[in-house]
Amino acid sequence: xxxxxxxxxxxxxxxxxxxxxxxxxxxxxxxxxxxxxxxxxxxxxxxxxxxxxxxxxxxxxxxxxxxxxxxxxxxxxxxxxxxxxxxxxxxxxxxxxxxxxxxxxxxxxxxxxxxxxxxxxxxxxxxxxxxxxxxxxxxxxxxxxxxxxxxxxxxxxxxxxxxxxxxxxxxxxxxxxxxxxxxxxxxxxxxxxxxxxxxxxxxxxxxxxxxxxxxxxxxxxxxxxxxxxxxxxxxxxxxxxxxxxxxxxxxxxxxxxxxxxxxxxxxxxxxxxxxxxxxxxxxxxxxxxxxxxxxxxxxxxxxxxxxxxxxxxxxxxxxxxxxxxxxxxxxxxxxxxxxxxxxxxxxxxxxxxxxxxxxxxxxxxxxxxxxxxxxxxxxxxxxxxxxxxxxxxxxxxxxxxxxxxxxxxxxxxxxxxxxxxxxxx
Numbered sequence: 001x002x003x004x005x006x007x008x009x010x011x012x013x014x015x016x017x018x019x020x021x022x023x024x025x026x027x028x029x030x031x032x033x034x035x036x037x038x039x040x041x042x043x044x045x046x047x048x049x050x051x052x053x054x055x056x057x058x059x060x061x062x063x064x065x066x067x068x069x070x071x072x073x074x075x076x077x078x079x080x081x082x083x084x085x086x087x088x089x090x091x092x093x094x095x096x097x098x099x100x101x102x103x104x105x106x107x108x109x110x111x112x113x114x115x116x117x118x119x120x121x122x123x124x125x126x127x128x129x130x131x132x133x134x135x136x137x138x139x140x141x142x143x144x145x146x147x148x149x150x151x152x153x154x155x156x157x158x159x160x161x162x163x164x165x166x167x168x169x170x171x172x173x174x175x176x177x178x179x180x181x182x183x184x185x186x187x188x189x190x191x192x193x194x195x196x197x198x199x200x201x202x203x204x205x206x207x208x209x210x211x212x213x214x215x216x217x218x219x220x221x222x223x224x225x226x227x228x229x230x231x232x233x234x235x236x237x238x239x240x241x242x243x244x245x246x247x248x249x250x251x252x253x254x255x256x257x258x259x260x261x262x263x264x265x266x267x268x269x270x271x272x273x274x275x276x277x278x279x280x281x282x283x284x285x286x287x288x289x290x291x292x293x294x295x296x297x298x299x300x301x302x303x304x305x306x307x308x309x310x311x312x313x314x315x316x317x318x319x320x321x322x323x324x325x326x327x328x329x330x331x332x333x334x335x336x337x338x339x340x341x342x343x344x345x346x347x348x349x350x351x352x353x354x355x356x357x358x359x360x361x362x363x364x365x366x367x368x369x370x371x372x373x374x375x376x377x378x379x380x381x382x383x384x385x386x387x388x389x390x391x392x393x394x395x396x397x398x399x400x401x402x403x404x405x406x407x408x409x410x411x412x413x414x415x416x417x418x419x420x421x422x423x424x425x
Contacts, residue, residue, distance in 0.1 A: 007215075014297040021047075021107050022046065022052075022063065022064040022068075022231070022403060023046040023065045023398075024045045024058075024064045024065070024066050024067070025044040025047075025069050026043045026068060026070075027068055027069050027070035027071075027072075028041070028042065028071075028382065028390035029072070029073045030042035030044055030054060031073060031349070031352065032145065032372035032373060033075070033076055033372065034054075034371035034372055034412065035279065035368065036055055036350070039055065041056065042054065042055055042056050042058070043058040043418075044058075045060070045062065045064070045377040046380075046401045047401075048401065049377065049400040049401035050374075050375060050376065050377060051372055051373060051377075051378050052374060053374060054373065057285060059069070060222065066210055067356045067381050069382050070198065072383060073382070073383040073386065073387060074382050074383070075352065075372055075380070075381050075387055076131075076133065076357045076376075076380065077131025077356070077381055077398075078129065078130045078133070078335060078336055079130070079133060079134065079356060079360070079370065080130050080132075080133040081134045081281070081355070081359040081362075082134055082155070082241070082321040083118075083133050083135060083319060084120050084135070085117075085125060085160075086116050086119035086121050086122050087114050088118070098111055098114040098138060099139075099140075100255040101115060102152070104221060104226075106151040106152065106153065106221070106222070106226050106230040107151035107153065107222075107230050108153070108225025108226040108228065109137060109151055109153030110153060110170050110229075111154065111155065111156055113321055114134070114354070120409045122409070123405070123408040123409070124408045126162070126399075127407070127408050128186065128333050128394060129335065129383070129397060130334065131159060131161075131397065132158065132160060132369060132379065134156075135155060135342065136152075136156055136173075137154070137155070138175075139177035139181070139401070140152050140176070140177055140182060148186060148187050148192055150197050151174055151176050151180070152175040153174070154170065154171050154173065154175070154176065154229055155363075156172060156173075157172040157363060159379070159399055162399075162402075162405055163402070169365065172365075173240065173241040174229055174239075175240075175242075175257055176240055177220070177242065177243035178193055178249040179243070179244060179249055179299050180297070180298075180299065181243075182244075189360065190252060191266045197256060197260075198256065198259070198260060200230060201223060201230060201233065203227060203235045205234050207227040207230075208231050225372060226371045228332065230239040231316070233262055234369070235261075236261070237262055238419060239263035239276065239362075239363075240262060240263070240264045241264075241287075242265065242266060242267060243268050244266055244269060245270040245297070245300050245303075246271055246298075246299040246300070247271040247272075247302070248255055249299070250271065250275050251275065251278070251281070253266065254279070254284065257325075258282070264282075265285045266284055267286075267289070268292075268321075269287070269289065269300075270299065270300035270307070273302075273306065273311060276311050278308050279311065279316050280315040282315070285316070285358075285361075286311055286317070286318050287317060287319045287320070287321070287322055288320060288321065289307060289337075290340055291337060293305045294354075305340065305344040306362055308320075308341040308344070308351075308395075309345030312347070312350050317358055317361060319355070319358045320334055320337045320338055320354050322337070335355060336390060338351040339390070342388060355370045356368035356370045363378075377399065379399050379400065380396075380398055381394050381396070381398075382397075
């Protein structure tokens, strides 16, 4: 009960508006990704940190702060999905996230409390139009001497506001992994992963009914914190976020989800296009690496840039994530990942939706995030042009109606040293 009260207090505080003023953005092309659609020349009215109105004929009230965005484009703030943003300030190449090495803490580990709100990565992402992120812990892997695990922990949603009020919601999904790494972490095989997941979910159901044998907890290396994290999964209130790539492994995940009546979100999903109809029928969203088109491993032999377009055509809800072998630059630029997929057949608006409203839908926050509609948080970006073009820049970024500083460490270093590298006249 106490944990529920604390969570309710956190959510209530995070819902409070950050700016108590009225702002009108006028004259821009407004791509709302909501009921208002794409407005060639419209107005977005913001009041007390939320969208009050959007349309072509919105009246601007007296006293409102007016931002003239004529010739520019307004979109919802972008999302960095399944990202390690601000979890490790030394991210270079590779996956610099966080995880638990405690043998009795797996699903119960919550990555939200590893966020550094002062991380230099946050302003780097913000100046690229990223206003919120879905942060995920490291999936279980085959590290030498690591305890047998099938869950990596819980994902969280954070905002990238300069005021440091970052937590939107903890506990939005429980992370697991299937494939060579996940199989090794589970004890050596995909069959071991399947058995341990099913046993853990069964134990979570017993825990929910008040029937828990501490001996079984010891046997499965689970803690009560792990079971508390899994209860929303067996109640279908939260999904399992599954790192998976090979088509046969995706089938295994879909089979387990059907047998256990749980929701799953596929992450990575290099070969998902091969099972697009089955994934659509299972209503399983996919968070894919839009850069993946090479067989870096035997699990991604059939990776293709067409993955996103094929899944979208089949009716699968998609979002994009940075690849695990990409440099930090791509962690903060989801729009470049989305833009690439347009070249390979994904419709432009579907690509933009994959980095805005679709992540919000996947994790159950589309009533607050991801679109420009009355009542939504006023997370907005004013772009110089098409946000999926590499030459476009973000002119202004608002998070809950508050204008954000358009500065970052890389820009400050540029400004400090550019005079020294410019050629003399």
